[in-house]
Amino acid sequence: MAPSAAEIEALPYRPGVGLMLFNGQGLVFTAKRIDTTGAAWQMPQGGIDDGEVPRQAVFREMKEEIGTDQAELLAETADWLRYDLPTALVGKVWKGRFRGQSQKWFALRFTGRDCDIDIRTEHPEFDDWRWTRFDQLLDLVVPFKRDLYRAVMAEFAPVARDLAIAAALDAERNEP
Secondary structure: OOOOHHHHHHOOEEEEEEEEEEOOOOOEEEEEEOOOOOOOEEOOEEEOOOOOOHHHHHHHHHHHHHOOOOEEEEEEOOOOEEEEOOHHHHOOHHHHOOOEEEEEEEEEEEOOOHHHOOOOOOOOOEEEEEEEOHHHHHHHOOHHHHHHHHHHHHHHHHHHHHHHHHHHHHHHHOOO
């Protein structure tokens, strides 16, 4: 039986991190969740372990979820951002202990090569991945995370713009 609205409201938010990983062309890493039917794409995210600070957690989560931590930090959100799980998921996800997540998000530049990414990790969360245009992120994410993604995108829009400009300049320089 699903928890009542009052029971859900009494639950805390799970502390976590999220990462917007940009490649050299200014595209964003997205991956398709292995545990859902349909096309549930997202950026990597996860919980913060006891004794860990968010900046440590983001690199650990990156390594655990996509098999590499080859990246440099570009920016982080000013505040913690939250999302609530749909009522039907509250009792199922995280053993029913949380109503959603409160996350610190980070923008990072990927410094490795695509072959360094390996989503077949010890505990895989994804079964496919791709580089996605910044302006397409909202089209991919599950509806209950869209407001969170809007907030992350608004905060990291200057980073995305600067990386896209740099990629365009690099492409111009490399034209014959």
